[in-house]
Amino acid sequence: MSAILAKNRIREDKEMRNAYCETLMELAEKDERIVVLDADLMSSMGMKPFLKAYPERTFNVGIQEANMIGVAAGLSATGKIPFAHSFGPFATRRCFDQIFLSCGYSRLNVRITGSDPGVTASYNGGTHMPFEDMGIMRNIPDITILEPVDSVMLRDLIKQTANLYGVFYTRLLRKNAVKIYEEGSTFEIGKGVQLRDGKDVTIIATGIMVDEALKAAEALEVDGISARVLNMFTLKPIDKETIIKSAEETGAIVTAENHNVINGLGSAVAEVLVENRPVPMERVGVFDRFGEVGPESYLRERFNLTASDIMEKVKKVIARK
Amino acid sequence: MLGAEKIKEFEIFALKIRIEAMKAIGNLGFGHVGGALSIADALAVLYGGVMNVDPKNPRWDDRDWLICSKGHAGPAVYAALALRGYFPLEELMTLNKPGTHLPSHCDRNLTIGVDMTTGSLGQGSSLAVGVALGNRLDGRENYTYLILGDGEIQEGQVWEAALYAAQQKLDNLIAFIDYNKKQLDGFTKEINDLGDIKAKFESFGWHGQEVDGSNVKEIYEAIERAKEVKGKPSVIVLHTIKGKGWSFAENTASNHHMTVSKEQMEEALDELYKKLEKAVTR
Known part of the structure; x- marks a missing residue:
């Protein structure tokens, strides 16, 4: 871990979702096991470039989060490395039993990304505003829960999780983050x-x-x-x-x-x-x-x-x- | 077409599954008798010949997969696996005992040969779709078999998965519905009627068939036909009898989960062994 605090904590130019998509594309290029799942929010998540580059490895299941999680778990059982996304409440609350059993209890290898944390859900309002997503997920034994603060940390953590095994929940700010870390900073999961x-x-x-x-x-x-x-x-x-x-x-x-x-x-x-x-x-x-x-x-x-x-x-x- | 010898072989296998499942449940004194016995014939056809598996190499990449989404049929699945040579038959006596590898509901991390963890109904359907997609991505020509309970398809997730399997044209996925007409609290018809299951799946874009789920020949031939279908997943609705093979269970209204006394187990085994003897000498 070598994290350097940014000299100027200003809004980043790049949105977090774009950094997320770019990182997954980078990973997918090197590793054909990387697959992406979404439940009709690929546009919101800025994942269209991934779909364009890797259509066969993109599974947009439509508006069915529970199925998305199960399909991700099934894909991981065949050796794939799935990243599944939805808005925070729908990626956790909506499909908790599927995450708990089909992923966690089954000891499968699934990464779940819940976007628009807390008040950043803003104009989508209370129905879309997860104040409980990490709390729900904390009840799953052995899960790893991450909340990357800016795009530098996001890229580093996503790359790390791709090479680890287990269930990961990443709480992801979708728009521009305030820059906290200088480029090149690296992080150790589990260390503040x-x-x-x-x-x-x-x-x-x-x-x-x-x-x-x-x-x-x-x-x-x-x-x-x-x-x-x-x-x-x-x-x-x-x-x-x-x-x-x-x-x-x-x-x-x-x-x-x-x-x-x-x-x-x-x-x-x-x-x-x-x-x-x-x-x-x-x-x-x-x-x-x-x-x-x-x-x-x-x-x-x-x-x-x-x-x-x-x-x-x-x-x-x-x-x- | 299936020859008489093979039919006999499947029938014998199905009876042996029932016998071993009843021994395991009877030894414990209680268990999911009804749904374990109703699916024995399909399991016999799958593990007795249809599925391309290797008990010596249970996680072989190119194997056919079985996801028993009605996870409570565990004792029947374990019996089939043990009879197929995955682990010793004696291990069946450890069902649900402390430290066992054979829990009530199927667990991929505990039992050799179990491909997926199930028990929370409906979830196996999505898992099967994921497995079928993963295998197709890797260019494998294997099949994913999915067993769903009839009551289980009251779960919305089954229909989410059904929609997406059709969207993905998953012709390497073959699902069975164990249509034994009963669920824990009673008859499906009286609780939440399933109506025409085959038509429902067909309207979701699946190829549908309906057979006598206690007839190994019909089951086998339906699978053969399903394999011929290209561009869509297949469902085979198995008309079965909950508790099939042990008359007392068949005639017990509430037979989803039953207590089984030593005397009852002996009675069940006596009935099943007689059927086995008849099948062998036929």
């Missing part, structure tokens, strides 16, 4: 990335909340608070070692996620802390609510997913030390 050191508190963040955490840490510095920031891009297996070390070294933890705090990052970190090194902890995330419709900026405020929400929780947790 320290983006900034600090001694008073550790902010553990994932997805779109990583940039908010960095903004919060920068603003807190002005107030004389030194905040460490970790990008916990692997929700499962969670990086216990780094969480315990941060608890010991900074004595307080704040988690930040674009997801329900129940069974998401907040839960996962809390489980590690209470069993190993209890320290004051606060969570930023969605507190057991359904999604709503609106512009993303509005929803971030509405669900308290901003840098100032993180700052508030940091101050609260430090007061509890």
